[in-house]
Amino acid sequence: MTSIDITSTDPTTMSSDISLLDPGHKAAGLTASNVACWFGTKKVLEGVNLDMAPGQVTALIGPSGCGKSTFLRTLNRMHELVPSATLAGEILIDGVDIYRGAIPVTDVRRRIGMVFQKPNPFPAMTVAENVLAGLKLSGLKSTRSERDDLIESCLSKAGLWNEVKNRLGDPGRALSGGQQQRLCIARSLAVSPQVLLMDEPCSALDPTSTRRIEQTISEISETITVVIVTHNMQQAQRVSHRCAFFLAAENEPGRIIEEGPTKDIFTNPHDSRTNDYVNGRFG
Amino acid sequence: MKVPKSLQVDEIKESPSPPNDSEVRINPVVRRNRVDQVYRSIAAVSGSFVFLVMALIGGFLLFRGIDALRLSGWGFITESQWAPDMGGAFGIASLLPYTFSIAFVALFIAVPVSIATALFITEYAPRRIRRFLTATIDLLAAVPSLIYGLWGLFYLQPRIITLSKWLADNLGFVPFFKVNDDFGTSLGVFPSSTFVAGVIVSLMVIPICTSVMREVFGQAPPGEREGAMALGGTRWGVVRDVVLPFGQGGIIGGSMLGLGRALGETIAVTLIISPSFDAKWSIVEQGSNSIAALIALKFSESTETGISALMAAGLALFIITLLVNTAASSVVNRSRSGSATEI
Numbered sequence: 001m002t003s004i005d006i007t008s009t010d011p012t013t014m015s016s017d018i019s020l021l022d023p024g025h026k027a028a029g030l031t032a033s034n035v036a037c038w039f040g041t042k043k044v045l046e047g048v049n050l051d052m053a054p055g056q057v058t059a060l061i062g063p064s065g066c067g068k069s070t071f072l073r074t075l076n077r078m079h080e081l082v083p084s085a086t087l088a089g090e091i092l093i094d095g096v097d098i099y100r101g102a103i104p105v106t107d108v109r110r111r112i113g114m115v116f117q118k119p120n121p122f123p124a125m126t127v128a129e130n131v132l133a134g135l136k137l138s139g140l141k142s143t144r145s146e147r148d149d150l151i152e153s154c155l156s157k158a159g160l161w162n163e164v165k166n167r168l169g170d171p172g173r174a175l176s177g178g179q180q181q182r183l184c185i186a187r188s189l190a191v192s193p194q195v196l197l198m199d200e201p202c203s204a205l206d207p208t209s210t211r212r213i214e215q216t217i218s219e220i221s222e223t224i225t226v227v228i229v230t231h232n233m234q235q236a237q238r239v240s241h242r243c244a245f246f247l248a249a250e251n252e253p254g255r256i257i258e259e260g261p262t263k264d265i266f267t268n269p270h271d272s273r274t275n276d277y278v279n280g281r282f283g
Numbered sequence: 284m285k286v287p288k289s290l291q292v293d294e295i296k297e298s299p300s301p302p303n304d305s306e307v308r309i310n311p312v313v314r315r316n317r318v319d320q321v322y323r324s325i326a327a328v329s330g331s332f333v334f335l336v337m338a339l340i341g342g343f344l345l346f347r348g349i350d351a352l353r354l355s356g357w358g359f360i361t362e363s364q365w366a367p368d369m370g371g372a373f374g375i376a377s378l379l380p381y382t383f384s385i386a387f388v389a390l391f392i393a394v395p396v397s398i399a400t401a402l403f404i405t406e407y408a409p410r411r412i413r414r415f416l417t418a419t420i421d422l423l424a425a426v427p428s429l430i431y432g433l434w435g436l437f438y439l440q441p442r443i444i445t446l447s448k449w450l451a452d453n454l455g456f457v458p459f460f461k462v463n464d465d466f467g468t469s470l471g472v473f474p475s476s477t478f479v480a481g482v483i484v485s486l487m488v489i490p491i492c493t494s495v496m497r498e499v500f501g502q503a504p505p506g507e508r509e510g511a512m513a514l515g516g517t518r519w520g521v522v523r524d525v526v527l528p529f530g531q532g533g534i535i536g537g538s539m540l541g542l543g544r545a546l547g548e549t550i551a552v553t554l555i556i557s558p559s560f561d562a563k564w565s566i567v568e569q570g571s572n573s574i575a576a577l578i579a580l581k582f583s584e585s586t587e588t589g590i591s592a593l594m595a596a597g598l599a600l601f602i603i604t605l606l607v608n609t610a611a612s613s614v615v616n617r618s619r620s621g622s623a624t625e626i
């Protein structure tokens with residue numbers, strides 16, 4: 001197992017091989033093989049193999065500190081933003097390695113979007129500008145009408161349009177927490193990602209907003225592969241097709257204990273530890 | 284607690300609020316422990332010490348300058364000449380514009396350079412050399428201004444006047460770069476100008492501006508940064524959409540702190556300029572001035588009235604820099620506590 005050099009700088013030139021506003025893009029499959037992660041000398045993940053099939057929702061579950069977020073962040077190269085973070089193994093999007101230079105890192109992150117646990121809209125931007133931020137950030141040109149369409153379609157997909165259609169000019173931070181999180185989802189959708197990673201997207205939200213977001217996940221999963229970290233077992237059952245159970249024994253790196261169709265994981269797990277966890281007996 | 288009106292009235296009717304013991308409001312007593320008390324008094328004493336010194340300086344300048352101010356009246360603000368010793372008129376009407384011109388030239392150079400440097404340190408430089416760069420910039424602030432002045436006078440000035448000449452030749456239609464020289468522009472009219480002094484002062488201002496901006500840029504919320512990166516943002520995209528909007532207050536505040544420093548810079552300016560008391564638009568032409576330089580130049584050769592007049596000029600400088608710095612720190616503080624608030 002060789003560590004990958006991830007110190008290379010971001011390329012400043014953009015290769016815009018996929019047209020952003022083209023709705024014809026397809027969900028992409030992600031494959032992680034033999035992934036290991038370190039923070040400094042501390043190894044926090046080991047031997048992770050996971051297939052995230054196109055158009056499917058994969059849920060990552062497991063007790064706190066077992067490396068779910070870390071794994072998620074390796075999938076779109078956010079892991080390397082932490083100083084001292086290193087990794088080994090391979091992550092492929094539709095069979096192409098994302099770490100070894102075949103795709104510019106900015107393209108990797110645009111094709112594999114991310115929604116964070118804490119809503120993080122850009123406070124200096126309006127609601128509409130927040131939705132379009134991804135275009136601006138990656139220097140993509142678009143016409144006025146394209147932008148208007150994009151704002152409406154993304155906010156609708158995120159289930160926010162009706163609430164904010166009359167306040168598109170308000171600052172992003174004027175929205176409630178749940179609305180902000182849906183704004184962040186809309187913002188991610190605007191750059192037409194092929195994969196969307198979500199790290200406990202509902203953990204700070206009320207049940208209604210949570211349902212709203214789960215509905216959004218089901219709707220977008222036809223065209224976007226979704227990988228979601230959640231501590232909520234019901235949520236995992238409601239939204240995901242497949243489920244991966246992570247666990248870290250004391251002073252050991254985390255690994256995947258069991259992975260398979262959600263139904264099997266919850267009703268008929270092979271491993272007793274999985275059974276204990278999904279039934280709330282530890283973690 | 285808000286109670287509907289109807290309810291409130293009912294309640295008051297039903298219970299005519301007996302002077303219940305529990306309704307006597309408490310004045311919370313805080314008993315500080317000894318260590319806390321000691322620190323408190325030390326902090327209070329040193330805090331008031333600063334105010335005391337400021338008041339003493341202001342009071343002293345006023346006390347010593349009041350005679351001259353009485354003598355000149357409003358002329359102190361409207362008069363360009365400075366001849367208090369011969370019983371002539373004196374005022375800061377030409378000194379102020381010169382002082383500010385030098386400072387503005389300095390800021391015009393220092394602010395963009397500082398923004399770029401601060402951004403490079405916080406956003407682009409590899410972690411390893413970040414600390415080294417920061418230390419180097421801070422070291423620039425430690426170089427005595429006399430050294431800057433000497434270096435500026437003997438090394439930089441002979442070189443920079445070529446640029447002055449270029450500005451005059453090519454941009455002479457702009458009043459700032461116009462030179463009144465009947466024989467065409469020869470290099471001889473360019474030394475000792477506002478421009479040269481401003482360039483030197485900018486070197487002294489850059490470390491101050493840079494360190495304020497660097498600190499504020501470094502505090503840009505990591506959540507927003509990551510959000511921008513996760514959308515496929517380039518580094519420049521992150522800088523433009525996250526760091527700069529967040530750092531606005533730092534840019535303004537840092538610039539104003541730099542302005543305060545530039546206005547008061549003395550020895551380097553004194554070395555560079557040749558004093559002029561006719562305010563002019565041109566910054567590249569020979570002859571400039573500043574309150575601080577005037578005081579340094581005239582102090583040893585002044586009579587009693589002359590000294591008093593210099594004290595009054597010092598008072599003006601003191602008040603201006605005090606205002607600028609107060610405004611600057613309030614902007615910096617507001618930006619830190621305000622835009623950094625969590626949702």
Ligand SMILES: Nc1ncnc2c1ncn2[C@@H]1O[C@H](COP(=O)(O)OP(=O)(O)OP(=O)(O)O)[C@@H](O)[C@H]1O
Pocket residue numbers: 039044062063064065066067068069070071082
């Ligand atoms: N920036 C960091 N530096 C050092 N160690 C870290 C860092 N981030 C995470 N870790 C360590 O890596 C391990 C995995 O963390 P991670 O955040 O991936 O867990 P998680 O499964 O997402 O937990 P949670 O459910 O609480 O979010 C933990 O032991 C944690 O202490």
Ligand SMILES: [Mg+2]
Pocket residue numbers: 068069070199229
């Ligand atoms: Mg986590």
